[in-house]
Amino acid sequence: MSSTPSPYPDESDGYWMHYHDENSQKLADAIIKYAVERVRMDPPPLDAPKSLSELQHEVGNTITAEGLGAAKALSIFTEQLAPSCISVDHPLFLSFVPGAPTESSVLFDLVVAASNVYAGSWLEGAGAVYAENQALAWLADLAGLPSSAGGVFVSGGTAGNLSALIAARWQWRQRGRGAHARVRPIILASGGAHSSVALAANAMDADLVAVPTDYANRLMASDVRASYDAMSAEDRVRVCAVVATAGTTNLGVIDDLAGIGAFAREKNVWFHVDGAYGAAALCARSVRHEFAGIELADSFIVDPHKWLFGPYDCCALLYRDVRIGKAAHTQKAEYLDVLIQDATAQLDEAYNPADLAHHLTRRARGLPFWFSLATHGTEAYEEAMEITLQVTRDAADMVRASEHLEFVVPPSLSILVVRRKGWSPDDYKRWSDRMLHDGIAFVMPTTHQGETVLRMCLVNPRTDPAQMQMLFDSMRS
Numbered sequence: 001m002s003s004t005p006s007p008y009p010d011e012s013d014g015y016w017m018h019y020h021d022e023n024s025q026k027l028a029d030a031i032i033k034y035a036v037e038r039v040r041m042d043p044p045p046l047d048a049p050k051s052l053s054e055l056q057h058e059v060g061n062t063i064t065a066e067g068l069g070a071a072k073a074l075s076i077f078t079e080q081l082a083p084s085c086i087s088v089d090h091p092l093f094l095s096f097v098p099g100a101p102t103e104s105s106v107l108f109d110l111v112v113a114a115s116n117v118y119a120g121s122w123l124e125g126a127g128a129v130y131a132e133n134q135a136l137a138w139l140a141d142l143a144g145l146p147s148s149a150g151g152v153f154v155s156g157g158t159a160g161n162l163s164a165l166i167a168a169r170w171q172w173r174q175r176g177r178g179a180h181a182r183v184r185p186i187i188l189a190s191g192g193a194h195s196s197v198a199l200a201a202n203a204m205d206a207d208l209v210a211v212p213t214d215y216a217n218r219l220m221a222s223d224v225r226a227s228y229d230a231m232s233a234e235d236r237v238r239v240c241a242v243v244a245t246a247g248t249t250n251l252g253v254i255d256d257l258a259g260i261g262a263f264a265r266e267k268n269v270w271f272h273v274d275g276a277y278g279a280a281a282l283c284a285r286s287v288r289h290e291f292a293g294i295e296l297a298d299s300f301i302v303d304p305h306k307w308l309f310g311p312y313d314c315c316a317l318l319y320r321d322v323r324i325g326k327a328a329h330t331q332k333a334e335y336l337d338v339l340i341q342d343a344t345a346q347l348d349e350a351y352n353p354a355d356l357a358h359h360l361t362r363r364a365r366g367l368p369f370w371f372s373l374a375t376h377g378t379e380a381y382e383e384a385m386e387i388t389l390q391v392t393r394d395a396a397d398m399v400r401a402s403e404h405l406e407f408v409v410p411p412s413l414s415i416l417v418v419r420r421k422g423w424s425p426d427d428y429k430r431w432s433d434r435m436l437h438d439g440i441a442f443v444m445p446t447t448h449q450g451e452t453v454l455r456m457c458l459v460n461p462r463t464d465p466a467q468m469q470m471l472f473d474s475m476r477s
């Protein structure tokens with residue numbers, strides 16, 4: 001018998017980090033209780049950020065040699081850290097693009113965490129990937145993509161745009177048969193495109209050509225064509241993708257998808273549609289026609305974590321021909337043409353999500369969205385979408401009826417950009433700060449063409465027209 005003590009813990013050590021005992025049971029009960037209370041809050045407290053020094057003072061250091069114990073660590077989160085984060089699902093969180101996850105999606109996210117499925121491969125995550133793919137197929141269907149379409153849930157629109165544009169470059173290089181191997185690609189996009197498109201171009205060492213938009217801030221095919229025609233012959237062969245936006249983040253504008261898509265077809269150039277925010281509204285009959293042409297996309301993205309009532313972090317990335325996504329991203333195929341040809345020639349329907357974007361390991365982040373969609377059905381999504389659109393229309397009528405407010409640009413989708421007549425940038429800031437400080441609303445001033453204005457983005461079916469009226473009234477004085 002060895003006299004050295006066993007390195008393995010036993011119950012008498014009170015070691016439970018990898019074992020279930022009464023400590024973990026207590027924690028489980030406390031966490032479920034917290035989660036249920038949090039998702040039930042209607043509305044949740046708006047809350048507000050604290051400065052680093054305030055947090056250092058109030059929370060201090062949390063990482064210690066002995067550990068704080070679960071009760072203490074959890075209470076630090078619930079009492080101090082969570083209240084220092086703004087609740088994106090507060091009905092008057094109208095800055096940036098808020099979120100409004102359904103209860104079922106959030107609760108199911110707990111299940112996804114507990115299951116910890118490796119959803120990078122079919123081998124390890126078949127069931128989860130199967131379900132994710134049904135949710136993706138619903139989106140592909142709404143966009144009118146053919147049955148060759150397929151995709152993957154990535155972390156966000158930024159990751160989705162990058163992966164789509166990498167696939168565009170892959171196809172352009174394939175078509176060049178070696179001629180483009182050392183050529184910098186060009187991406188055409190509007191000045192109103194999301195900053196992540198420029199970031200993707202930068203990451204890919206591609207040149208981004210910003211095409212001017214029309215009077216309504218819309219990217220038109222005629223302007224894409226004019227920019228293209230103005231290029232030198234050498235530059236024209238460098239164009240690997242045209243990016244259109246289906247609902248710009250700032251203004252909610254939907255570009256001329258049909259015209260730009262047709263132009264891209266004509267030039268044999270990849271057509272990517274960034275619908276991170278706006279394409280969610282495809283499920284609403286009242287606005288679906290505004291997306292005409294999205295069916296021409298070679299790739300398209302939409303974020304369920306924005307306006308499709310899912311939790312972070314979740315972007316649906318779809319390829320018209322999923323085989324191209326696979327050929328462009330499969331890690332082992334990257335170096336070998338034989339493998340790439342093989343990969344495009346025959347794609348098992350049971351493909352690996354890891355092979356469709358710039359990533360490998362991934363959580364089954366599409367499952368909370370899938371679960372909610374499976375639970376409530378697609379009609380409930382259409383209904384919730386129509387509600388947010390109707391609240392936006394009602395709020396727009398209030399702006400038109402008011403004397404102190406006016407539109408800077410016409411409302412589009414669920415975005416209102418409003419001027420308070422006579423206000424200076426300081427007036428906007430004071431009002432915005434007061435609304436956040438008082439826990440009423442989070443509406444940050446932004447600028448449009450150099451002018452300070454208020455931009456409000458509505459994605460929450462619980463945002464009530466009466467609250468919008470109250471908000472507008474608070475800007476009177």
Ligand SMILES: *Cc1c(COP(=O)(O)O)cnc(C)c1O
Nearest residue numbers: 156157158194196249274276277
């Ligand atoms: C929000 C947004 C993005 C970026 O999405 P993330 O999920 O924040 O990475 C890209 N494009 C558009 C149009 C967006 O609105």
